[in-house]
Amino acid sequence: MNDFLKNTFNNQAELYNEVRPRYPSELFDVLEEAAKLSKDSRLLEIGAGTGQATKPFAEKGYNVTAVELGDEMANVARRELAGFGNVEVITNSFEDVELPLRSFDLVYCATAFHWIKPEVKFAKTHTLLKDGGYLAIIYTHYISDKEHDDFFKAAQAIFEKYDKYNSTAAGKSPVLPTDEVKEVKLDTELFEPMLFKAFPEVLRYSIDDYIKLISTFSFVIAMDANDRENFLMEIRELGNKEYGGIVTIPLSMSLTLGRKIGN
Numbered sequence: 001m002n003d004f005l006k007n008t009f010n011n012q013a014e015l016y017n018e019v020r021p022r023y024p025s026e027l028f029d030v031l032e033e034a035a036k037l038s039k040d041s042r043l044l045e046i047g048a049g050t051g052q053a054t055k056p057f058a059e060k061g062y063n064v065t066a067v068e069l070g071d072e073m074a075n076v077a078r079r080e081l082a083g084f085g086n087v088e089v090i091t092n093s094f095e096d097v098e099l100p101l102r103s104f105d106l107v108y109c110a111t112a113f114h115w116i117k118p119e120v121k122f123a124k125t126h127t128l129l130k131d132g133g134y135l136a137i138i139y140t141h142y143i144s145d146k147e148h149d150d151f152f153k154a155a156q157a158i159f160e161k162y163d164k165y166n167s168t169a170a171g172k173s174p175v176l177p178t179d180e181v182k183e184v185k186l187d188t189e190l191f192e193p194m195l196f197k198a199f200p201e202v203l204r205y206s207i208d209d210y211i212k213l214i215s216t217f218s219f220v221i222a223m224d225a226n227d228r229e230n231f232l233m234e235i236r237e238l239g240n241k242e243y244g245g246i247v248t249i250p251l252s253m254s255l256t257l258g259r260k261i262g263n
Contacts, residue, residue, distance in 0.1 A: 016076075020049075041062055045066040046112060047112025051080045052110070067093075067094055068089060068092075069094075102129065102131070106133060106135075107129055107136070109136070109138065125190075126260055129260045132260060139253070141251060148202050151248065152249075154242060161234075162227055181200075190260070192259045192260075193257075194258055199252060202248055205248075211235065
């Protein structure tokens with residue numbers, strides 16, 4: 001199921017680029033300092049998508065190799081990053097791509113690490129990093145902050161009705177309050193945990209823009225066309241009738257950082 005769902009984003013590359021929440025600049029500043037990056041550092045991004053976590057490092061002048069499985073996603077990333085000669089976008093899976101060993105100072109992955117095969121994600125990253133290099137895992141968590149949960153709670157019956165994949169995607173009931181977002185568990189035989197930090201915020205959407213956002217979620221793209229139409233219609237009706245066409249969505253970006261152990 002994961003292999004099927006992870007390929008769905010490619011069908012909505014332009015919309016994904018338009019509506020997915022951007023990562024806060026503070027996150028990249030914190031990562032830059034914690035990973036001790038210098039102007040000569042080489043970065044590898046896993047699952048670059050349309051370049052939303054690539055561009056901040058490109059703007060800082062770092063050399064970035066960005067690997068993206070979906071050809072349409074990669075094409076959008078190349079367009080968005082066309083002005084940066086310090087970025088290379090490779091269309092391939094992380095599992096299959098051939099890269100020089102022990103060549104990168106930082107390997108990072110934004111909201112895609114769970115799609116990588118478990119036997120590969122830490123082991124291959126370890127081989128690609130220089131001695132003492134860093135692995136950064138970034139996630140977007142749709143959470144509960146108690147103050148902005150009304151729409152989330154009201155929408156649950158609709159999400160459950162149509163989600164045949166039992167997805168934990170955004171829009172489903174948040175499990176953790178803001179202050180309980182946790183770090184990603186690293187393979188501690190390969191990586192020493194170094195830092196965890198969360199970056200909470202609340203986003204405000206018109207119901208039309210929220211419909212665009214959830215239309216980029218993997219389980220929504222994978223729906224039968226008729227189910228998807230009905231699902232989005234019911235979400236739109238809820239937003240318009242009960243919330244005046246405006247919904248607030250609490251989320252938290254998180255950064256987990258580990259340092260390579262051994263060589």
